[in-house]
Amino acid sequence: MLSEVKLVTLGVSDLDNACAFYSSALQYQVKESGPISPELAALWRFDTALTGRYAIIAADDSGLGRIRLLSFDAPGERIWNKDNLYNGSGFYALNFRSRDALDTMNAVKAAGGSSGKEPSAWEVSEHVSVRDSINDDPDGIRLDVFSYDRGGELRGPLETEVSVLQTVAIATRDVERSAAFYRALGYQTLFDQTLDFPELQDLLGTDKPVRIHNINLLKDGTIIPGRVEMFAYLDMDHLPDAPLRDKAVPPNIGILSASFESTDVDADLEHLQTLGGEPVARAQLALPGFGACDVATLFGPDGELLEIYRRA
Structure with a gap:
């Protein structure tokens, strides 16, 4: 069985600038760096x-x-834009917990990112209330930052000013299909909601009032970071599908893949294919961030690239 999401890969326009932004805005530090092997x-x-x-x-x-x-020596284009906002499918945003969403929003802006407005209050459930801020890094990659007004103790203590990556969000035209795929990997439902409230347009930064179907999944019901979330804009059936699979490739800018640790790559590949996963490639090599690995990549149900690896 695969782990929760251990790592996400982002295509950025300038590596040094991106490292400086994430250090200043989120207090993330560089742990490893180097050239990208053609292998x-x-x-x-x-x-x-x-x-x-x-x-x-x-x-x-x-x-x-x-x-x-x-980052690469050739310019790339942004994966997401105004033309595919409501009907695109693929990895869409990263989600982080913060001690104070307003403080982090201000840090994002001071570091060269942007934010539409101050954090919005959101009653997630009768036990949980958060303040949520939708931000973009300097490359336009969406960063969803939240802090708890109520219920933070349910998720345990926060040891850093901004958490490790909590969730990677997937835009889809079929929420139930996508959720079924990840449930088959051991994820369980944290919440399943239709969001329809006046502040949602401001929260998401859309140019019109919207409703969304949102499912947030937790690995094995206990692992807090490395979650997956899928959402679909409702009332958009008149728009044609705009899969972003062929745009979410280097050197383009945005979320390129999510990585899961495996104890048996052969068995996990076979299982993923029974669920509709489409293999891309397989290799044994030095994988940035993990060292020598048996690694494979494949497409998930929304064309999102999944990387599964087993350390040598």
Whole structure:
């Protein structure tokens, strides 16, 4: 069985600038960096003519919820834009817990990112209330930052000013299908809601009032970081599907993949294919962030690239 999400990979326009932003805004520090080997091209779907660098950044030394930054010598385009906002499918946003969402929003803006407005209050349940701030890093990658007004004790203490990565959000046209795929990997429902309240447009930064169906899944019912969340804009059935699978490749800018640890890559690949996963590539090599690994990549139900690895 696969782990929770251990790491996400982001394509960025400038590696040094991105490292500086995440250090200043989220207090994430560089743990490892180096050149990107052309041996990774098939796994990560990039042209071997490209030259690039990577950095592994993290909030702490736990090995949980880390981020892998990639930049290349050729310019890329943003994966998400106004034309695919409501009907695109694929990895969409990263979610972090903060001691104070307003303080973190201000730090994001001071470091060169942006935010639509001050954090919005959201009653998640009768036990949990949060303040949620939707921000963008300098490359336009969406960062959802929240702090608890009520119920934080249910998720345990926060040891750093901003947490390790809590959740990677997936935009989909079929929430139930996507949730079923990840439930089959050992995820359990944390909440399943239709969100429809006046502040939602401000919270999401959309140009019109919206409703969304949102499912948040927790690994094995106990592991707090490394969650997956899927959402769909409702009332958008008139828009054609806009899968972003072929745009979410280096050197383009945005969330490129999510990584899961495996105890048996062969068995997990077989299981994932029975669930509809589509294999991309397989190799034994030095995987940035993990060392020597048996590693495979494949597409999930919304064309999102999944990286599964077993350390040598």
